[in-house]
Amino acid sequence: METSSGFQYAVPRASEGGARGAYVVLALSCFITWQLSAPMALVTWSGETAPALVLAFAGLSAFGPTLAALAVGGMRRELPEIFGRWRTRWTWVALGLLAMPLLHLIATLIEVALGGQPAQWFYPPARPEHVAALVLFSIGEEFGWRGFAYPRLADRHGALAAACIVGLAWSAWHFFMWFTPDGPPSLAAFSIKALYLMLASVVIAWAFESSGRSMTVAMALHASGHLDNVHRAPASELRLTLLRLLVLGIAAFFAARALNRARSAA
Numbered sequence: 212m213e214t215s216s217g218f219q220y221a222v223p224r225a226s227e228g229g230a231r232g233a234y235v236v237l238a239l240s241c242f243i244t245w246q247l248s249a250p251m252a253l254v255t256w257s258g259e260t261a262p263a264l265v266l267a268f269a270g271l272s273a274f275g276p277t278l279a280a281l282a283v284g285g286m287r288r289e290l291p292e293i294f295g296r297w298r299t300r301w302t303w304v305a306l307g308l309l310a311m312p313l314l315h316l317i318a319t320l321i322e323v324a325l326g327g328q329p330a331q332w333f334y335p336p337a338r339p340e341h342v343a344a345l346v347l348f349s350i351g352e353e354f355g356w357r358g359f360a361y362p363r364l365a366d367r368h369g370a371l372a373a374a375c376i377v378g379l380a381w382s383a384w385h386f387f388m389w390f391t392p393d394g395p396p397s398l399a400a401f402s403i404k405a406l407y408l409m410l411a412s413v414v415i416a417w418a419f420e421s422s423g424r425s426m427t428v429a430m431a432l433h434a435s436g437h438l439d440n441v442h443r444a445p446a447s448e449l450r451l452t453l454l455r456l457l458v459l460g461i462a463a464f465f466a467a468r469a470l471n472r473a474r475s476a477a
Contacts, residue, residue: 228365229366230366230367231364231365232359234289235279235283236355236375236473237279238380239283240272240275240355241380241383241384243383244275244356245270245386245387247269247275248268248388250265251390272388274347274351275351275352276353276355276356277350277353277355277362279359279388280358283359288354289359292362293358293359295424296356296425296426297426299423301420303427303428306431307427307428307430307431308438309435310418310435310476311432311435311436311439312439314458315439315458316333318454318457321454322454329444329451331444334441336437341437341440345437348433348437349437353430355441356377360373361377365416365420371467373416374413374414374415375412378444379405379412381394381409382404382409407455407456407459410459410460411432412431412465413431413467413470414459416466416470417469418466420470
């Protein structure tokens with residue numbers, strides 16, 4: 212790792228084999244999760260009550276990226292690398308947990324200043340399934356996204372490009388989870404959610420690199436999105452949704468600049 216003004220960045224090694232393995236993990240993650248989450252999506256669309264087996268499959272779908280990373284990492288004899296580093300400063304963990312709620316709060320304050328009346332200021336876990344999602348998705352996803360795929364893509368393409376590639380896969384991975392009783396997400400709804408995850412992926416990459424690629428920080432940032440899950444907000448609050456994207460986009464812009472500066476210094 213090279214250090215520049217306190218920012219740690221892995222010098223790209225242009226590893227084609229590593230990048231190829233990362234793409235396999237991204238594709239396999241989507242395949243596993245789609246197979247497990249599609250039944251729940253169809254039940255949601257039909258408006259029927261989900262059987263216990265379908266609910267179990269939906270819960271297991273959170274582990275698609277981790278299962279993919281374990282499968283590919285096992286074949287490549289890279290299992291220890293999947294779990295990465297854990298130790299880091301507690302301030303990075305605290306920042307990770309608070310990041311998304313704080314960014315959402317800024318957007319909400321702007322909305323109120325413009326005369327809006329948000330349905331809710333925050334969307335914390337309110338039901339057992341929300342708490343379960345906070346824990347299961349943070350663990351089930353991050354070993355695949357940031358534990359395996361991102362570092363290898365960053366070594367090949369650079370941190371910013373890697374964050375965007377992971378963000379695209381992350382968005383596609385959610386497809387069946389975004390079904391509603393009206394059916395699949397509309398193009399507009401999917402685009403908004405995908406853009407949000409793309410921007411979040413850049414912010415996570417910055418914190419991940421800055422903390423020495425700590426999996427603790429990656430999971431904390433992932434969990435912060437569930438601590439204030441604005442995807443449960445009413446679709447009618449379009450301006451507030453766009454404000455959240457704007458604030459997150461500004462954060463991603465500065466994160467991208469930091470990633471590019473660190474790469475140049477390295």
